[in-house]
Amino acid sequence: MMLKKIAALLLVLVFFAAAGTAGAQELERLLEQRTANLWFEGEPLGDLIIGARAHFAFIYVDGKLVEAAWSDPMAPDWLKNNVSFYGGKETRKKTMFIIRVRTVKNLTLEHSMISIGSHVLTPEDVLTNRHFVPVGELPPDLTAEFAVVVPAAAVKGKTVRFAVGDYATELELPKR
Numbered sequence: 001m002m003l004k005k006i007a008a009l010l011l012v013l014v015f016f017a018a019a020g021t022a023g024a025q026e027l028e029r030l031l032e033q034r035t036a037n038l039w040f041e042g043e044p045l046g047d048l049i050i051g052a053r054a055h056f057a058f059i060y061v062d063g064k065l066v067e068a069a070w071s072d073p074m075a076p077d078w079l080k081n082n083v084s085f086y087g088g089k090e091t092r093k094k095t096m097f098i099i100r101v102r103t104v105k106n107l108t109l110e111h112s113m114i115s116i117g118s119h120v121l122t123p124e125d126v127l128t129n130r131h132f133v134p135v136g137e138l139p140p141d142l143t144a145e146f147a148v149v150v151p152a153a154a155v156k157g158k159t160v161r162f163a164v165g166d167y168a169t170e171l172e173l174p175k176r
Helices: 002-033 063-071 077-083
Strands: 035-040 043-045 048-050 054-061 094-103 107-109 114-116 136-138 143-151 159-164 167-172
Touching: 002 035, 002 063, 035 159, 035 167, 054 063, 054 159, 054 167, 063 077, 077 094, 077 143
Parallel strands: none
Antiparallel strands: 035 054, 043 048, 054 094, 094 143, 107 136, 114 159, 159 167
16 A cells, blocks of 8 residues: 555656656747847857857747746746736736846947837836846846836837847747
């Protein structure tokens, strides 16, 4: 009898471990589909980027990503902290993104350097506590994330354009 209980417990543990792995894979897939990468001042040389000052990742946040982030116990804290704004009053009639910045060299960053769709970012668009938003003179090897919202009208269509200064990239949004 005791052996059956132990076997049942092991089976349940194996099931939960497999479910956790599937959840992590789903989160990774959703992040990959919803992320646009931009190298600031970088020049491509084959698969390498030469001379980049910083790397920006623009992550489109929707209900599927939020649900996957909260259901995956291994989801990174930066993701959970930023998706927590989704569905709040400040996101109504707006589209939400998380911007991850990783500096390689010194970088001077201002909100007005960043545009999403037809909207130039302002301090009022930032949801994250202003003390955690990387603006001004940034040192090398800094990694920071912050959540922003833009008017839904600024990102109409299937693709959205992201720009930092003169450098731009596009992302095809999933069905909304």
